Amino acid sequence: xxxxxxxxxxxxxxxxxxxxxxxxxxxxxxxxxxxxxxxxxxxxxxxxxxxxxxxxxxxxxxxxxxxxxxxxxxxxxxxxxxxxxxxxxxxxxxxxxxxxxxxxxxxxxxxxxxxxxxxxxxxxxxxxxxxx
Amino acid sequence: xxxxxxxxxxxxxxxxxxxxxxxxxxxxxxxxxxxxxxxxxxxxxxxxxxxxxxxxxxxxxxxxxxxxxxxxxxxxxxxxxxxxxxxxxxxxxxxxxxxxxxxxxxxxxxxxxxxxxxxxxxxxxxxxxxxxxxxxxxxxxxxxxxxxxxxxxxxxxxxxxxxxxxxxxxxxxxxxxxxxxxxxxxxxxxxxxxxxxxxxxxxxxxxxxxxxxxxxxxxxxxxxxxxxxxxxxxxxxxxxxxxxxxxxxxxxxxxxxxxxxxxxxxxxxxxxxxxxxxxxxxxxxxxxxxxxxxxxxxxxxxxxxxxxxxxxxxxxxxxxxxxxxxxxxxxxxxxxxxxxxxxxxxxxxxxxxxxxxxxxxxxxxxxxxxxxxxxxxxxxxxxxxxxxxxxxxxxxxxxxxxxxxxxxxxxxxxxxxxxxxxxxxxxxxxxxx
Numbered sequence: 405x406x407x408x409x410x411x412x413x414x415x416x417x418x419x420x421x422x423x424x425x426x427x428x429x430x431x432x433x434x435x436x437x438x439x440x441x442x443x444x445x446x447x448x449x450x451x452x453x454x455x456x457x458x459x460x461x462x463x464x465x466x467x468x469x470x471x472x473x474x475x476x477x478x479x480x481x482x483x484x485x486x487x488x489x490x491x492x493x494x495x496x497x498x499x500x501x502x503x504x505x506x507x508x509x510x511x512x513x514x515x516x517x518x519x520x521x522x523x524x525x526x527x528x529x530x531x532x533x534x535x536x
Numbered sequence: 537x538x539x540x541x542x543x544x545x546x547x548x549x550x551x552x553x554x555x556x557x558x559x560x561x562x563x564x565x566x567x568x569x570x571x572x573x574x575x576x577x578x579x580x581x582x583x584x585x586x587x588x589x590x591x592x593x594x595x596x597x598x599x600x601x602x603x604x605x606x607x608x609x610x611x612x613x614x615x616x617x618x619x620x621x622x623x624x625x626x627x628x629x630x631x632x633x634x635x636x637x638x639x640x641x642x643x644x645x646x647x648x649x650x651x652x653x654x655x656x657x658x659x660x661x662x663x664x665x666x667x668x669x670x671x672x673x674x675x676x677x678x679x680x681x682x683x684x685x686x687x688x689x690x691x692x693x694x695x696x697x698x699x700x701x702x703x704x705x706x707x708x709x710x711x712x713x714x715x716x717x718x719x720x721x722x723x724x725x726x727x728x729x730x731x732x733x734x735x736x737x738x739x740x741x742x743x744x745x746x747x748x749x750x751x752x753x754x755x756x757x758x759x760x761x762x763x764x765x766x767x768x769x770x771x772x773x774x775x776x777x778x779x780x781x782x783x784x785x786x787x788x789x790x791x792x793x794x795x796x797x798x799x800x801x802x803x804x805x806x807x808x809x810x811x812x813x814x815x816x817x818x819x820x821x822x823x824x825x826x827x828x829x830x831x832x833x834x835x836x837x838x839x840x841x842x843x844x845x846x847x848x849x850x851x852x853x854x855x856x857x858x859x860x861x862x863x864x865x866x867x868x869x870x871x872x873x874x875x876x877x878x879x880x881x882x883x884x885x886x887x888x889x890x891x892x893x894x895x896x897x898x899x900x901x902x903x904x905x906x907x908x909x910x911x912x913x914x915x916x917x918x919x920x921x922x923x924x925x926x927x928x929x930x931x932x933x934x935x936x937x938x939x940x941x942x943x944x945x946x947x948x949x950x951x952x953x954x955x956x957x958x959x960x961x962x963x964x965x966x967x968x969x
Contacts, residue, residue: 426625433626450627457715459672472674472715492722493672495731515719517624 406447407484410484415454448487451517458514461497463506470497474512483509543906544591545582550761552596554686554769558660560603561685566667566723568685568713570610571603578603662725662772669738670721677712678741686769687745687762696947697748725776735777739786742766742773746790750797751948763794767908784833785842788826792849795822806953811858823853841876844869859960863892880906880915888921896929916945920955927958932966 421429437505440451442444455474462469490496500511548556553575560571578599653680668682676698683689683697695705715721726734749762770787777783800816803807830846848869855861870886883906891899903922906912923938936959943955 409554411906430625437628438672446628450629452713453718454711456711459719472672472677485966491720493670493719494722495966496719497672509956513719517627518629519624519627519780 409449410482419454450487453515453517455514458512459493459497459500461500461506461511461513462509463501468497468501470505474514540591541586544595544756545579546600548579548595550690550764552599553688554664554765555661556600556603557685558597558664559600560607561664561667562660562723563604564607564611567717568681568720569717570607572685574607574610575599576602577606621927661769662776663723665738665742665769665773666725666734667716667721668733670704670716671734671737671740672719672721673712673715675737677708677715678737679744680705680708681712682741682745683748686742686765687748687759688765689748689759689762699947700900731777732780735773735780735783738773739770739782741787742770743790743842746770746793746869750793751950763790763797766790767794779836781833781836781838782840782842784829784836785840785844785846788829788833789842789846789849791822791826791829792846792853795826795853801950804953805950806957807950810852815856818853823850826850826853833882834865839872841873844873844876849875861892863889867893880909880912881917883909884915884917888925891925896925898924900929914945917943919945920951923955924960927962930964932969935962936966 412414437449440449456472458472458474460473461473462471486503488496488499490499493515496513500506500513503511505511557571557575558573561568564570564574581602582599586592638954664685665682668685669678673681680694680698684691689697691706691709692702693700698705725731743766746763746766749759749764749766765789767787770783770790773783774780774787792854795818796810796813797819799815800808826846827850829966830843833843833846848866851862851866851869867886867889870882870889873882874886884903885903887899887902887906891902900922903918903925907918912918919938919941923935923942926932926935926938939955939959939962943952943959946952946955
């Protein structure tokens with residue numbers, strides 16, 4: 405069985421964090437991910453960019469309506485997720501609009517944080533392989 | 537020497553600035569901040585360097601070359617900073633950052649003798665325009681970014697235009713740029729149907745930028761450079777989509793308004809109404825070009841709001857005197873425009889145009905009905921229009937009250953002076969009786 409773990413946080417607090425809390429948070433998450441990796445249960449997990457980088461898509465009567473910002477209304481609940489990889493937000497929005505959920509609910513497209521990895525391409529492949 | 541430098545810098549600001557900035561944003565892969573910083577740094581270097589070495593033959597090419605070199609330098613610093621301290625806390629997604637980029641060159645050396653890098657910038661300016669107007673950004677975010685990058689307005693000027701605190705504008709700018717960077721909003725001109733779907737928004741934003749130059753919210757002089765840049769981009773838009781009558785209509789409209797720029801403001805800084813402008817000071821070439829563009833648009837046989845507004849502006853621009861204005865045709869065009877734009881300003885103009893045909897008392901009755909509609913209560917042009925009609929109807933006591941209402945509601949100092957002049961005129965007429 406696969407499970408989705410959702411992390412809710414106070415974004416304002418997070419954005420104004422100190423370098424100390426940044427580094428302690430980083431090491432706490434690293435430990436947590438190491439533990440999950442050692443247990444063989446981790447499939448994928450990513451930090452999200454702040455909510456103001458989000459775009460919300462609704463398709464009604466065949467028309468695509470985009471709004472900037474996160475999906476904020478409270479009547480609908482999170483029902484699932486996909487992680488896709490495209491070249492630009494245009495393609496991501498296009499795929500988001502094709503999702504069946506866009507026709508009755510809303511689709512929020514939010515960029516993932518990409519961890520910068522210093523070094524040569526070969527090292528990255530090795531690291532990625534090791535984390536699986 | 538100093539004068540030559542000042543002139544060259546001023547010419548750069550009102551000429552090639554946007555083209556160079558757009559090219560830099562492209563080089564910085566959509567990072568607006570990095571591009572703006574590099575350009576600001578290049579300008580600072582020009583201020584020091586040009587008085588010593590002389591103004592380069594092609595200032596724009598110099599600026600672009602120097603800023604590009606600074607951008608590469610900046611990118612290297614950023615890569616290091618990213619690796620140590622960034623937003624990133626956790627995640628399985630990774631991306632290679634090349635730390636070994638070599639950077640060894642004198643930044644200003646031979647900056648003016650490079651291959652002409654400004655050859656490709658026409659496309660980049662349009663790419664900048666379409667990126668500012670990307671559908672994943674809110675209308676306010678689009679306008680704020682366009683006023684900043686294309687219009688070259690300061691955060692303070694934008695906050696005044698949008699009637700909001702400076703901190704709000706500043707935060708929106710930061711977040712909009714961050715969204716473009718992090719969500720990979722592409723820095724390109726869209727193709728196919730997406731191009732045409734997005735042109736309505738692009739035209740609207742461009743016209744708002746033009747208006748901010750033409751009728752600035754901030755106290756002070758008209759910003760002919762801002763309006764001029766909007767006209768240049770509208771011209772590029774007509775080259776990109778020559779078969780789109782609304783883009784032709786937009787350019788025609790801008791030119792027909794811009795043609796009146798030197799007659800619109802008096803020596804005292806007050807707005808001069810259309811009726812009282814010295815028509816010999818209107819730019820005939822711009823008017824004729826506007827008319828030709830409008831003819832081309834109409835020949836494409838697809839009506840739209842910009843063509844209608846341009847047609848109205850053309851009727852004003854070609855009337856030899858104010859009394860020869862074809863108000864009945866203008867009223868008809870406003871009637872058609874209401875179908876596309878049911879906004880307070882259009883409703884008001886439609887009523888005022890028809891009042892020129894049917895008389896001020898008819899117009900005042902129309903305005904009373906309009907005043908009860910939603911969104912009209914705080915609209916500063918309503919008491920101003922009322923005051924003008926009351927003045928025409930020789931009801932000076934009431935006109936005085938309405939002019940003072942209008943003064944309280946407007947922020948623009950040029951409009952203030954116009955309204956204050958009307959107050960003293962009406963007061964003088966009252967004393968004559």
